[in-house]
Amino acid sequence: MKCVKLYIFGFIVALLFSVGVQSNDLYAAPKAITDIKVIDIPNDDGTGLQIEWKALPKESRIISYRIYRGTSKDTLFFIGEIPINVKTGANSASMSYYDKDYNEFLDIRSPGRLKPEKKAGKTGPFYQKIPKDMKIVGPMLKDYSILGVIAKDEYYHKTKKITKIVNEKEQTYAGLKSSQITLVKKLIPGKEYFYSIIAVDEKRNYWPAETVASGKPIDNEPADPADFYATYLPETQTLSFEWGHPLSYDDINTYKIFVKSANDAAPGKLIYESNTPQPYASPDYAILKLQDQKVVKSGNVLFDFSKTSVDQCEFYIMFTDYSMLSSMSQPITAKYISKSDLPVIPRLNIIDKKNDKGDYNTLFWGKPVAYINSVQTVGKNTIQLSYDYGANCGYKVNQIYFDIYDKDNKLIKKVNEFFQDNIFKVKLDQSMEEQGELKVKIRFKYNGEVDEDYVIDQKLVYDSAIMSLRPSKISVDGRVLEDFNFTLMKKTQNTPLYRSLKKVSGIERESDDKVAYESSIFKGVSEYSLENNMFLVDTNIDVYWNKDTQSTISTSIYVSEKDNVVNKIKQQIAEVEGLIEKTNVPAEIEYYELYLTKFKNDLVAIESDNLLKEINSISNEKLRMKKIASIREVDKRKFNYFMMMSNGKGYVVEDSLNINEDGELDYVIPVSNWFDMEKLPTLIASLLFGMLVFVFVTLARKGKNLYIRPIAGIDEIDNAIGRATEMGRPILFCPGLSGIGDVATLAGLSILGRIAKKAAEYDTRILVPCRDYIVIPIAQEIVREAHFEAGRPDSFDKNNVFFVSDQQFAYVAGVNGVMLREKTATNFYMGMFYAESLIMTETGSTTGAIQIAGTDAVTQVPFFITTCDYTLIGEELYAASAYLARQPLMLGTLKAQDYAKFFILLFLILGTILSSFHITTIINIFPNK
Amino acid sequence: MFEIVSNWVAAFLTLCIFSFLYKDNPFYRFAEYLFVGVTAGYTIPLTWEMAFIPYVYRPLFLQHKFILLIPAFIGILYIFTFNRKLNWLSRYPIAFGMGMVGMGVPLSMHASVLVQMRGAMIPIESINSLLVFIGTITILLYFYFSKAHTGTYGKVVKIGIWYMMIGFGASFGYTVMARISLLIGRIQFLVSDVLHIIK
Amino acid sequence: MKRSIPLAIVIILGFLFVGYVFIPHKISSDFYEWYMEWMKAMSPFGVILGIMSIIMTHTARIQHKVPNWQYSIVTLIAMIFTAYAGFAWGTQEGTPFMWLFKNVQMPMGATMFSLLAFYIASASYKAFRARSAEATVLLLAAIIVMLGQVPVGVSLFGEGINDITHWILNVPNLASKRGIALGVGLGMVATSLRILLGIERTYLGGGE
């Protein structure tokens, strides 16, 4: 008693002491940052700033730097944090924070009202995150360019129609509360932003920087193009270009290629121009087919190479961004190539990915490949080769043949890989080093036939650095497959521009493209409504792409505003017509008329659109939006795919376009599947097992005697309970460490029922320490029920089933305590256990308790076996509950299990024997993942 | 200074736990109860922050997804566990959670039976693969409950037991190193971080 | 009512989840998302069970003045103080809450874990007896593997000890793991099926 007080006292003193230490600043190291620089990020679209400051020394014991931003010196909001390891300090002298791209502005976690960072002064200028308070955040919308991310259902059905006068015109908006929308921001080019930093030390004291720095993001020209290559193939008069993206290419809008004579000082002629499919990246190549040595575009000759031949020309590429700032590459010359330099591009196939929920397309091409990826020595002069193989859904690989030759082309071994475990062994006559080189020829048997014409060659060359044979690149017909990459592209209906999807290596044969279901709508946010406390966004939404009129049909999300889009176009037409009337410069008129035609076309398209009429005939808001959604969401997920192959240096081959029967581009949409065919064996096996259970349960019910062999641990349970009773000591039952989702726990709890009943009959206390919250009520119920069944409801104490801790080792500490202080005579461990098992069983054996364990955790069985008196291994744990229950239903399932095991054995033996004779039919029935 | 105090507290508690090896004593008891208390206390704010706020408070009070009142109400029924008359109510949340066990039938069949079976059907090309095959078969027979382990069958099953015992022995021996490493880690903490004996 | 409705919930949800495994359709994954959203909304209340259980057991211990009841005060104070620290000063790095985690909870957990080194030694001493052929095999396998892992083993028995260790791990150990795993897998299927069909219902407790 006395010493307990002492401990508590000691602990409190220690705590107070440490708190006291907290409040005293014992070090003299500097805490506040003195110098902050705000630097414009080069080559960007004018929305990025870099904040740089000098890191404080290790002695300052800083744990993080908090960065604050605002549009004036006296209101700065928290925007981000850089954590620092307090023990080591920052790794380098200067620290940076990048405020660029779209990033967090406001979301559901933002504070409700303006909250100053109290530790840095109650009156500012430092505040926590931007608050949801519309009075504060509303006016800030104009200081940034803001994008709202809205869950699709919120936008479709849960907005409020709000009209507001903007620019002296009444406008209708969709209003959304701050909980319905997530806002992300970009900086506005040319606007001044203020930044400061708070250093936080390990006691969470805030040390505001001495200065507030400011800077303006500036829209710069794109970085200079590098990696620009051109090739010319005279046989087909094809000029090909390839280039690499510069680092920041988000705002590049057009790519232009110019040509000029090498010895001519005059500016070049534009021969190629393409736009980027914003906001996606465009593929970085261009192919120009010359007509009679001329570059022709819509009837105009842009350049004539018959006057200046290609080898006398120089080419350069220009990147232009949205603000018309541009950068230019160094001039290069085209390399002459021949047709044999280019590979033959395999045909790209697109199918819906099988067995998925409909958000993937599978793209595949070409024949399967296999290659050796590593070589190891496994015995004297025996090497083990491991290989990888890539196939696609067009080919079912049955066998792979590896023929190994030495450097003199003498055949060493033929390997038939019918069982593709990615590994085989070869015995050599001499060591790898003496062998020096091996040649491998790889052939396939696929779709049931051997393809003798398709041979992959690979060399394995001895590399003294790793003292092993190193696999080289692989080739087919003398062409190295790794030299060329595939670039996959796709496009939607409403643009002619393909976007670059991904680059895959030349040895891959299949790739999945995710076509996600639409879940969010993106809308720019610049207006707000103070009285409604809402952000305002545009009410128009794209419905679909009308193929016939070649225009995107859009409409308002409100029935009352359904003519909104038409009115807007009419208004635009009126405006342009007004402009035409005012001017008499022919060039301007031509320019305006271009727009006029476009608007008029759009007007016709939208007014004549039948689908839109159908939509607008629905007067119920909700039904109308459902109709719109059903059209829109299908239309947005339609894609056309395309592929090209290149070596990154201008050697480019394009696949032909994917066209349907009508000669139009083929747009595919993934399908949601209703049954996973890969799980068919599982379904059959589960049904068969279910039938077995049914048969044996019926048999058991009819009173058939089902024999179950004695299981050592289970038979001892009664004796162990008896022993505890004799000694007058309690029993401990530990239901494992996992929750009720784990069947091991359920099996354990089922056993607890029997044990608790016996214990209640003998009037012996049973203690059940739990680690999972949900197990507590279940275990309590089970024990209570057992006491009722035994006719001793009075002896049940719910405090005997108790929670210890959900932390693994705190639980163990608690259970150890129970064992020692309650002096349990019998300990049961039934369920799932981890590393702690040995701590508990060893403590149990120091108290001399009888211990019986049962677990399906194979890693813990060894410890139970060595330290417990009896152990139920794996499946025996599950069998135990049925065995103890002796009910026909339970015994029936146990019997069914046994017969299922018989089938497993049968298949194992059959499968193994057949596969030893090169027949893999049975193996292939079974799923491999 | 702050770090030194922190280290000393940690070291003191470490020693308290180690003292258990000698015998149960007030120091260990103090550490044990403190440990249990701190871990329990640790869970409360974390559950509040990581579960209650994002899954109950925000959807209900900020996004007005009132349908979530139903699961929140079912969740509250847990509390009736400790009431003798109404404890049957706590079966509802439990039952709701148990629903997922249904998934266990096909998933275990798939991942733990069929996939494992495929893994076991390796062509016998060497002594070792034959030995693995024999081992797998005989162990499976050991778990066959419909026949007593007698006679020839008993001898076959015995082979399975031998395999298991070798496997268990190997696991045991294999774990020793990791466990010693843990202790080394603790002792290094005491010796170098706290006492600064090793530099 | 008290028992049959929860049982019905388990069976209906159970079969829906069986379907979920076989049906990749969007409806199926929407069902799963709905279920997880509901489970998450229920989850925070489970913790109350644990906390209430701790409070009840420990106050009962204090009330009845059972032996060592004084320590229960430590548990209760530690729990309340830690929780208070979390709410009052936050849970970030540098707060008293994190201090408690780093300097109280973590070292004690690690030390508890490291006790295994002692117990593995005492277990080998006390329990590794060559009582029978099987026990001998277990013991020998353990010794060989232990030797194979330290340089001393190689010094004493040569490189061969490594090969034997590898063989033991790759052949008998592999077979053992595979055989047990197959049995366990089947047992899991059977137990899940018993719950799904309502044969096994211990988790609902007794009574009507």
Added chain:
Amino acid sequence: MNIFERLQMLDRRWIFLVVAIAIIVPLIIPFNSKTYTTEPTEKLYRLIDSFAPGQDEKPIEKDRALLLVFTHDASTMSELFPMEVAILRHCFARKIKVFTLTFLPSAAPIMDYAINTVKEEFPEVKSGEHYVNFGYKIGALMLPIILGMGEDISEAVDIDAEGRKISSLPIMKNIKNYNEMNLIMDFSGSSAGGAWIVYARSKFGANVGAGVTAVMAADQYPYLQTGQLTGMLAGLKGAAEYEKLVDVFATNQDPAKREFSRELLKDTKYDDAITNPNIKTKFKQARIGMNAQSVAHIMIIVFILIGNIGYFITKYKQKQQG
């Protein structure tokens, strides 16, 4: 009761005491023991060493780099930390370009600690020039980063732990993607390699190595056999072997001896590392640990033997009496 019977009944506490002594003494009192290097470790060492710039080459120009991924928390530090230190020391001594990265918040301080531990001894090594700490990236970014690095590292990772733009750092010269950053070492307490094998290895052909705890090693061997893992360091033993290789070659006083050779390895003058005051303790942590391991393993085996001798003698006596 004779001594064997008494030993049979021996109190556990004596065993605990012996264990404590057996582990503490080798940690405090150093003694030399031979570390045998095995082929997998040597192979990994040589692969990393092949990334070192040549005699006349500027380190900055080298077009090879190594990525260390920290995927473990403090609980497995005693086994994995010495490996990380040994490899970093190898890199710093040989001016091999090295990057560090983690997707686990609790691993970030360990990563900093490892770098600083080694950096203290190499004042000429500079962040951004010889090594870069990419820092902690949130788990959700794991896949995009692993895949993105196949195209362009500076684009995928963007900024380092100090907030600097990767593309502007001098170390990135000649380093673009997995073709140059050719080896990834994943240090993990659970499943090492995982996503790196699936994505970086099979899609881009990067070499993936693993540093794992001793218990996990058995599960990782299949990957090593199928070549999916290029190399593996397992537990303290692997770390100790690597430490020795770094001592013998990478930090050798004689520049001519810095290339790997079997003969030099056999030289017994390198066996005194643990008592050699010139080698800092932090660079032989694993070997000291292995001393403790050796003693502990032998001690446990001796326990088993004594226990069994006692058991048989007692049984024999009982038989004689009965």
